[in-house]
Amino acid sequence: QSVLTQPPSASGTPGQRVTISCSGSSSNIGSNYVYWYQQLPGTAPKLLIYRNNQRPSGVPDRFSGSKSGTSASLAISGLRSEDEADYYCAAWDDSLSGPVVFGGGTKLTVL
């Protein structure tokens, strides 16, 4: 199983706000930045959030990230049908797990 823990699924209706959690430990989220990726069906992942809460240019401000202790969250407000995708969190890790660890991914369904 993955070092970072995410719920396998989440859902919401258009316009709603949804959050996806990512739980880790002191060696990864607790001491390093958290990153979020969006993977639309059949495509490569795309960086969505970096450095816990920063959005690359072109990412809508409907997407926001936060971190507290050893957990992080991705929030999507004003949910749209095109947000239906898989979302992954990742972080550097200072332990023997490897330099980088991922969450197992969350499948977001827009109802």
Next chain:
Amino acid sequence: EVQLVESGGGLIQPGGSLRLSCAASGFTVSSNYMSWVRQAPGKGLEWVSVIYSGGSTYYADSVKGRFTISRDNSKNTLYLQMNSLRAEDTAVYYCASTGVYSSSSLFDYWGQGTLVTVSS
């Protein structure tokens, strides 16, 4: 414009070898961390290997001793030499850059992926 283009995937028998390539443009491979990340069919993302700008390399336990990451600075290209392939190595392999968009942006650009299928 930053672009990463992988190649080299295909069908290979168990125990065989394959070399993946990732040609980069729009930035310098040797000045940034470069990684390989894989995704087995229907599964999540798994970090495989990284090469730091200084040349240090690291591997996931699942591939240590079998895979080798390297780069050719003159070609601005990243490689992954995969030996002793197993069925569980079947996946789409992505190359990804770190530190190109921002100094602290992990996996900021990704290639389109190349499929490796290990089967007899």
